[in-house]
Amino acid sequence: MFSADMGSSESTPPPPPPPPPQSPPPHPSPPPAPPSPCLRQPWRQLTESSGDIIRYLGAYHPRNAQFSHLRVLLHGPVGAGKSSFINSVDSALRGRVTGRAATDATSGRSYTLEYKTYKIEKQASSFYSVVFNDIMGLEDNLDNGVQVDDVKLAMKGHVREKHKFNPQNPLSERDFGYNPDPTLDDKVHVLVCVVPVDTVSLLSDGVVQKLRQVRLAARDQGIPQFAILTKVDQACPEVGRDIRNIHKSKYLKKQVEQFSVLLGIPVNCIFLVKNYESESSTSEDISRPILTALKQMVNYGEDYVNDINSNSNSNSFRSTSYTYEYHEELYINTEGPGEEERMRRHWS
Template sequence: MGIFNSKDKQLEPPPPPFLDEPWRKIRWGDNQAVLQYVQNYKLANENIKLLRVLLYGPVGAGKSSFINTVGDIMQRRMTNSAAASAITSDKSFTKQYRTHRIQIGKGADKTFYPVVFNDIMGVEDGKDCGVCPEDIKLAMEGHVKEGYVFNPVAPLSKKDYNPHPAPDDKVQVLVCVLSANAAEIKDSVLQKMSCVRQTADDLEIPQIAIMTNIDTACPETEKDLKNVYRSRHLQKKMKKISSAVGIPLNCMFPVMNYSHQIDMDDDVDTLILSALKNMINFGDDFVEKI
């Protein structure tokens, strides 16, 4: 009897790849309305002209690619404002602290969106590897000067320290970027990320998470991006990441970055714009309280 039950259990079919209903509602094809919302955005606090979003996360998660994808969508063409590596590596491609602005128009009519992004060196496994958590803390407080070259073995030097940050130098939204197809995050990386999150909590900076590479992590989503919230695999992955990094599921957004494409894709845009709108809303609530 015991053998029969064991064999019978082994023959149980795996759960279907799709959930009966999407676990999150999203308006596919409503991009123009969200795009207009972002384009018309103005900060609630007149003393702050820029909503600064800081991206951090493990090496290769897609931080620079996310910035490029936002730029592509806002400018309605392929761009390359933040240099991103096309080579898989366990070492960070980003070395400097740079502010990435999104351009509107050209020539004499050129202006910029009030939302800016800062990309930093990736969080790596090991004591003297990747960005120092202390540097991320100083960046959130506005103490890191533009162009600072990250040093994995030593925190910010005196010459790169901004002692009197203006309101626009400070971070209003902290975004953790993680890859859906990456291996399990190592404990040392989680510990560094936990220190960063604690600092953001102390500063009351809103935090969200972006989960990239949902196409390569899930065959059903690769076939049709609209399956993202019906994918049992991605739902499970997001819950696991939420538990590991301590960011609530309703503050996590799955996206696909532009990488090999040469033309725009409405479904890619929908997910990115959904994340971007929530970043703006979270940041605006924070700015209004300052």
């Protein structure tokens, strides 16, 4: 016999299973890495060592017997590093840091006031066959800085050694500092424009106009022209960390191209350098770009003096001048990749 309450009881349903464990939310994808400020490969290869270039320059002497040396004139805005570049060339060639050309890191005015020739000692009582002249800096204000007419006179050899420039009174034929009868050695054989690389887009219209006037005057005389863009380590952090990035820096490459358009100087005549400023000893990585630029100046200057008519006192630059002008126009009017290669083919 069954108990009465056995049929009345109901079974309790089992508890629901626990929910499956939830996967943690996926981590958001990291943002893409910013593009590298440096190219994978340098856009310009420096194939020669400093030692090779020093030996080349040590053996160099103008083939034209009318010349004892090449004269290189540096010009550019105030504070560009013209005097520092002369010191850097001297340092790179002599293997120790020198400071013969006075510089000033604080003044906003030109520290160079007089026209002075710098010879670089090769050995005791012998010198390299290239000399440098520094000149007062160009300024926007007509009352300050060297006058364009004075730069033109210097190119023609009419400025005497130690002449002190006066921005308010350009040199005239009546002045003692005027050289009425310059020799071929007195004249300028290579013109170099020196500009801080980070100021290319900041140059005032007045300074750019003066730079162009000087450039056109040199073109009319057939004088080969170069540009040195300085202070690369201050302009690009990657180069400041490692000077070997000088030709990998995208920013510096862009500045070179911009300066080429600004003044019409071909890219292969524009050189990036770091001057010796805070260093106490020389190094291959700093010296090599400096000496590479110097060798090109010597090569172009040699072509120039060899093309001078020995029967004329004027600086005729017939065949090479024509090629240089065509080279210049080709660069200005050609766009797109490969333009630099085409220019090189037209130079020869």
